[in-house]
Amino acid sequence: SQKIEQNSEALNIQEGKTATLTCNYTNYSPAYLQWYRQDPGRGPVFLLLIRENEKEKRKERLKVTFDTTLKQSLFHITASQPADSATYLCARGEGGYSTLTFGKGTMLLVSP
Amino acid sequence: SQTIHQWPATLVQPVGSPLSLECTVEGTSNPNLYWYRQAAGRGLQLLFYSVGIGQISSEVPQNLSASRPQDRQFILSSKKLLLSDSGFYLCAWSNSGSPDTQYFGPGTRLTVL
Numbered sequence: 001s002q003k004i005e006q007n008s009e010a011l012n013i014q015e016g017k018t019a020t021l022t023c024n025y026t027n028y029s030p031a032y033l034q035w036y037r038q039d040p041g042r043g044p045v046f047l048l049l050i051r052e053n054e055k056e057k058r059k060e061r062l063k064v065t066f067d068t069t070l071k072q073s074l075f076h077i078t079a080s081q082p083a084d085s086a087t088y089l090c091a092r093g094e095g096g097y098s099t100l101t102f103g104k105g106t107m108l109l110v111s112p
Numbered sequence: 113s114q115t116i117h118q119w120p121a122t123l124v125q126p127v128g129s130p131l132s133l134e135c136t137v138e139g140t141s142n143p144n145l146y147w148y149r150q151a152a153g154r155g156l157q158l159l160f161y162s163v164g165i166g167q168i169s170s171e172v173p174q175n176l177s178a179s180r181p182q183d184r185q186f187i188l189s190s191k192k193l194l195l196s197d198s199g200f201y202l203c204a205w206s207n208s209g210s211p212d213t214q215y216f217g218p219g220t221r222l223t224v225l
Contacts, residue, residue: 089155099146099161104153
């Protein structure tokens, strides 16, 4: 089965620094990877999607990379703020009418 | 714009009791619909998904069932709840033509005692 692995340990960083979260996948490369943000007691919110043939995607302070050699996606938040504190989920999709496989998420804590 | 509703927001049920959680989507037609469960410390587990009325695919065998009586309505049910059914239940939808991105509802926190 296809797996998504995210660091289960929380990432603590200081406000203003760049946060980098890692998502590793197994077996073959997915058609795309997605990143979601989840606040406690809330449903996940979609942030970014990057396709297999894309190296990098940006949206405001967010940047996602897709490295098919390392089987890895990196999610960056530049100039992080305490409001960025949340759990970030990575998901792989196979395209077509397939479903998503989610990782367990990594909690990010940004301190003032 | 599209919105997704789930109710109830929280639910406390005794073991062996029935369950019915409802999800409705507004502002879109023929969406793909999904039910997930998120247990404490665990990831999102896909339970069921549907690509159309009456079409249900089950990902994990269990004592839960799902139904889609209308295009934008998705219901999660159980005849007899188990302690292990406790968790955070999330409904999500995606466009049928481009199922890449999923949009989640606010969730239902279920506690089985």
